[in-house]
Amino acid sequence: MGKLEGKVACITGGTRSIGRAMADAFLAEGAKVVVNGRDEQKGQQCLAEMDAGDDAAFYAGDASTQDAVEGLVDFTIDRYGQLDICCLNSGGVQMTAPVAEMTDEEWKLEIDWNLNHVFWGMRRALQHMIPRESGRIMVTSSVEGKLGKPGIPGYAATKHAVNGLVKAAAQEVGTLGITVNSILPGLIETDIVRETGPDSAVAMGLDGYDSLIEMFAQEAAIKRPNTVEEVAAVAVLLASDAARNITGCMFPVDGGTMPY
Amino acid sequence: MGELDGRVAAITGGTRGIGRACAEAFLAEGAQVVVNGRSEEKGAQALAEMDAGDRAHFIAGDMKQREDCEALVDGTVEHYGRIDVLVNNAGGSTGAAPVAEMTDEAMQDALVWNFWHTFWCTRKALGHMIPQQWGRIINISSVEGKMGKPAVSHYVAAKHAINGLTKSCAVEVGTLGITVNALCPGAIETDVMRSEGPGAAEAMGLTYQGLLDVFAQEAAIKRLNEVEDVGIVAALLASDAGAGITGSLISIDGGTSPY
Numbered sequence: 098m099g100k101l102e103g104k105v106a107c108i109t110g111g112t113r114s115i116g117r118a119m120a121d122a123f124l125a126e127g128a129k130v131v132v133n134g135r136d137e138q139k140g141q142q143c144l145a146e147m148d149a150g151d152d153a154a155f156y157a158g159d160a161s162t163q164d165a166v167e168g169l170v171d172f173t174i175d176r177y178g179q180l181d182i183c184c185l186n187s188g189g190v191q192m193t194a195p196v197a198e199m200t201d202e203e204w205k206l207e208i209d210w211n212l213n214h215v216f217w218g219m220r221r222a223l224q225h226m227i228p229r230e231s232g233r234i235m236v237t238s239s240v241e242g243k244l245g246k247p248g249i250p251g252y253a254a255t256k257h258a259v260n261g262l263v264k265a266a267a268q269e270v271g272t273l274g275i276t277v278n279s280i281l282p283g284l285i286e287t288d289i290v291r292e293t294g295p296d297s298a299v300a301m302g303l304d305g306y307d308s309l310i311e312m313f314a315q316e317a318a319i320k321r322p323n324t325v326e327e328v329a330a331v332a333v334l335l336a337s338d339a340a341r342n343i344t345g346c347m348f349p350v351d352g353g354t355m356p357y
Numbered sequence: 358m359g360e361l362d363g364r365v366a367a368i369t370g371g372t373r374g375i376g377r378a379c380a381e382a383f384l385a386e387g388a389q390v391v392v393n394g395r396s397e398e399k400g401a402q403a404l405a406e407m408d409a410g411d412r413a414h415f416i417a418g419d420m421k422q423r424e425d426c427e428a429l430v431d432g433t434v435e436h437y438g439r440i441d442v443l444v445n446n447a448g449g450s451t452g453a454a455p456v457a458e459m460t461d462e463a464m465q466d467a468l469v470w471n472f473w474h475t476f477w478c479t480r481k482a483l484g485h486m487i488p489q490q491w492g493r494i495i496n497i498s499s500v501e502g503k504m505g506k507p508a509v510s511h512y513v514a515a516k517h518a519i520n521g522l523t524k525s526c527a528v529e530v531g532t533l534g535i536t537v538n539a540l541c542p543g544a545i546e547t548d549v550m551r552s553e554g555p556g557a558a559e560a561m562g563l564t565y566q567g568l569l570d571v572f573a574q575e576a577a578i579k580r581l582n583e584v585e586d587v588g589i590v591a592a593l594l595a596s597d598a599g600a601g602i603t604g605s606l607i608s609i610d611g612g613t614s615p616y
Contacts (some may be wrong), residue, residue: 243616267612271577283601318531323601330598334589342543342586345577345612353527353536353604357616 099127100337105180107131107173109160109218110187112143114287115237118325119184119332124149126333128182131173135159160187161210163217170221179229182336183222185215185259186237189252189289193300196250204251211255212262219266223275230274233336236263237328238279240351248301260347267345276344278335283323283351284313318353359387360596365440367391367433369420369478370447372403374547375497375584379444382588383595384409388442391433395419420447421469426477434485441489442595443482445475445519446497449549450512453560459510467511472518479526483535492535493595496523497587500543500610508560516541520606527604536603538594543582543610544572577612 106123110116111132120130120143129152134140140155147153156172158165173180188211192203215236226232241249242256260279267277284290291306298309314321328350334340335348349355366383368376371392380390380403389412394400400415407413416432418425433440448471452463475496486492501509502516520539527537544550546569558568573580586609593599608614 264612264615268577271612272579318528318604319601320532327598327601330593330596331602334593337589339585339589342578342580342582342611343590343609345614346608346610347616348607349605350602351605352601353524353531355605356524357606 099125100333100339101182102127104128104182104336105173105177106182106184106336107133107169107180108184108186109133109166109169109214111184112136112139112155114289115282115285115325115328116184116186117143118329119186120153121147122329122333123182123336124152129153129177131156131169131176133158133160133165133169133187160214161206163213166214166217167221170218170225174225180222180225181231182233182235183218184235184237184332185218187214188237188255190249190293190297193249193251193293193297195248195300199250207251207255211252212258215259215262219262219277223266223270226275227270227273232275234266234275234277235332235335236279238263238281238347240281240283240349240354242279242281242347243355243357246301249297263347264345271344274341276335276340278344278346278348280328280331280335281347281349281351281355282328283317283354284310285323285325285328286310287325316354317351321352323350323352359385360592360598362387364388364442364595365391365433365437366442366444366595367393367429367440367482368444368446369393369426369429369474371444372396372399372415374549375542375545375587376444376446377403378584378588379446379591380413381407382592383442384412386592386596388412388595389437390414391416391429391436393418393420393429393447420474421466423473423477426474427481430478430481430485439489440482440485441491442493442495443478444495444497444591445478447474448497448515449553450509450515451553451556453508453553453557455508455560456510464511467515468518471512471515472522475519476522479522479537483530486535487530487533490534492530493599494526494535494537495591495594496537496539498523498539498541498606500541500608500613502539502541503606503608503614503616506561509557523606524604531603534600536594536599538603539606540587540590541606541608541610541614542587543576543613544569545582545584547584575613576610580611582609582611
């Protein structure tokens with residue numbers, strides 16, 4: 098008997114990395130899961146790898162757009178009849194730069210991808226969860242939601258912003274059986290980090306991708322990056338019925354990086 | 358197959374309340390557990406209620422005494438052959454009063470009961486965990502380890518101190534397979550709360566029920582937390598999956614603390 102039997106989850110950016118680890122962990126605990134991603138092919142590959150039959154579905158869409166995020170929530174409810182767990186996990190940067198050199202296009206992309214996507218998804222999910230007086234919303238924030246590194250101002254700003262959004266929403270629905278939490282991972286070598294890390298390293302004044310990974314690792318007490326499985330274990334906990342009294346929490350999974 | 362099969366845990370003040378909930382959560386995941394308390398009778402009762410046979414053991418001791426703290430850790434190793442998880446859970450405070458009227462005795466007692474006991478047990482446990490390159494230290498702090506209420510400056514200071522100890526220790530042993538974290542629960546109606554809450558409430562100009570209402574209203578959930586809330590997070594931290602979480606001050610407070 099899994100901890101999430103009978104529950105339905107949707108996950109933005111769920112075909113690989115953190116979102117995928119959440120999906121795998123939720124499935125293992127008995128939930129039904131809809132994963133989202135931009136790429137239909139990666140989506141089908143993900144479903145094939147998860148091998149969960151009717152318990153898993155894929156919804157194609159760009160999580161930096163309102164239509165896709167709201168579409169994911171609606172698709173999930175349409176497909177499985179309800180939405181219990183909404184994981185707003187997608188996010189990242191494309192061509193980040195120090196503030197003085199940041200382009201409007203990059204800034205707007207990061208706002209849409211990291212912040213607006215969370216708002217759009219949370220609003221849509223709450224409209225379904227509030228009448229049912231039950232739900233779990235969790236946002237994949239970041240250690241940068243409490244800190245701030247040079248060269249990634251948009252990422253730091255938007256991750257701070259989602260933490261504020263989480264706290265306010267947690268207060269709004271605190272008596273309605275709905276919890277709203279952030280998970281704050283330290284650096285994890287996800288696909289996004291591998292793709293954009295080299296450019297981010299340049300923006301941060303480092304001499305390459307390996308230096309970026311090493312810098313984050315050295316800031317942590319564990320002197321290594323985190324893993325997607327470490328985040329997924331926390332996600333399962335927060336998604337479970339037993340976690341009904343944990344809300345508005347910025348849950349760190351950062352190997353001892355953040356000072357607070 | 359539990360997440361804590363083969364693990365051995367010791368819990369200070371584990372016969373009732375939060376510590377007991379941690380013990381039960383660990384037992385449910387397959388661990389062997391030593392609970393501690395001052396009263397032999399309460400210890401025997403806890404063992405009977407947990408009904409875990411050889412997987413649970415009681416060691417009597419007063420966590421305000423260094424010798425008893427160290428004996429709990431050593432006694433755990435003696436009984437089960439190792440110690441993997443230490444929960445520093447005992448704590449509380451008496452003699453609530455504003456700082457201007459706080460006695461040395463009340464301040465000292467709170468520091469010993471909460472902070473020194475955590476230090477003594479942690480130091481002793483690390484002596485076993487560092488050589489085995491595996492360990493989990495879980496300190497039961499409080500929402501008052503991040504915030505501050507009037508008339509309980511001793512409790513607040515002690516819990517803040519535990520959080521500082523947690524962060525420092527986590528960095529020291531971060532590469533040795535040992536994590537050190539603090540859990541910061543909101544108010545829970547434990548035995549200690551029932552016995553010491555009325556005095557604290559009076560010092561704040563409240564009734565006991567009024568104090569509980571203040572805590573509940575500060576939370577997003579508008580109710581108190583429960584001991585099981587802490588047990589589930591402790592079980593996660595104690596597991597292999599908790600390896601990447603250290604130096605954290607985790608709020609389990611229904612949305613009370615701002616950070």
